Amino acid sequence: MSKPLKVALLGCGVVGSQVIRLIHEQGADLAARIGAPLELAGVAVRRLGRKRDVEVDPALLTTDAESLVTRDDIDIVIEVIGGIEPARTLITAALSRGKSVVTANKALLGEDGATLHEAARTGHGDLYFEASVAGAIPLLRPLRESLVGDHVNRVLGIVNGTTNYILDKMDSTGASFTDALEEAQTLGYAEADPTADVEGFDAAAKAAILAGHAFHSRVTAEQVHREGITEITATDVASAKEMGYVIKLLAICARSDDGRSIGVRVHPAMIPRTHPLAGVREAYNAVFVEAESAGELMFYGKGAGGAPTASAVLGDLVAVARNRLAGTRGPDESTYASLKVHPIGETVTRCHVALDVADKPGVLATVAELFAKHDVSIQTVRQEGHGDDAQLVIVTHRATDADLTATMEGLRELDVVRAVASVMRVEGDE
Ligand SMILES: NC(=O)C1=CN([C@@H]2O[C@H](COP(=O)(O)OP(=O)(O)OC[C@H]3O[C@@H](n4cnc5c(N)ncnc54)[C@H](OP(=O)(O)O)[C@@H]3O)[C@@H](O)[C@H]2O)C=CC1
């Protein structure tokens, strides 16, 4: 057995406290799997004297994270503080000194992953971050390693537990968005300020990381088209249900038809109730990967929570510890092939639209003519109600988002259309 590897932990909150618990409870097993014991050498927090969810030796606690990560005797740094700063400065300081880093920080990787990967490359250390996307679900390592010889065409999934919980409650109980959000907050899924979840920022950061690994390209969260779920009403959810669909917040990363660029987007979409993603309930996550040779793969599990996320952190911890002992590094992510991210207008998608109209001759013809003018082909059209209260419900074939958007704008200006009652993308049944 080699001499102990010294670990510095930055953050002792929801995830950090569970990391400490696992290191303590499974110390002997981890040592056997690694070939050296792990020694927790310091824990950086914001406030001393706060009650923790795990017992921590007070002598290990410090508010001086910078001194901890730059200590010569530290081998591995685990960052579970979150946010951009000071996390970025601390991680780069550790990597540039040749330490290995494990992080769960999707916000930072989504905003500025390139800086971290470059620091890992020049410092000859490891940067592992399985926990940053979909918590406990092994997803990045399969993309980084198992599927690296294949050609991924699409990654499609539910990567935010809070929004999935809210949409699932709206679907199963008829709750309003506000009531479902309140329930998610009571259960501890959503933060007191749930903006990052409900506005899609969290999912967009994860989509950027996923797309980067699936397509070996550099993608930032800023390049991800993002729409949240705050505008979705109980009526939208109920009418989707009536038509055999369920609304989910999806992250979609897809190669363009000509293979020369990728589209990366996060938005609510209607999927058929028979689609496997429709069965993903509560705060669970699930991701489909479609690869040329492997075919369709589905990953499912807990995307959030202290213990599930700590499980992914521990997996990375063992991997970087083994690498250090073997004097090697994991895959180098700093030299990406560069597929460009195309703008949302070039993305090909389908649309469901409900129009309030009067039930009289010529209305359907005028509406159909507008779709044709913008090169959007209609797949199905159905009329509900009659007289002054009629509604045309139209589902399109695949068209570019630019053509669909121009069609929706045109519909709002047509005299025969009293209101565009709802517009939503449709995925999963082409
Ligand atoms: N919670 C989850 O389900 C998941 C979280 N993640 C990611 O894991 C990371 C951690 O999340 P989570 O554990 O929920 O966050 P918490 O807010 O629960 O914990 C953050 C910890 O960081 C400490 N901290 C904050 N600022 C500093 C600082 N400047 N110096 C030293 N310590 C500091 C806090 O100290 P103090 O306790 O004193 O305030 C706290 O212990 C984030 O990147 C998050 O996105 C990823 C997947 C799931």
Ligand SMILES: N[C@@H](CC=O)C(=O)O
């Ligand atoms: N807020 C996230 C948890 C961490 O990634 C979610 O709800 O999925």
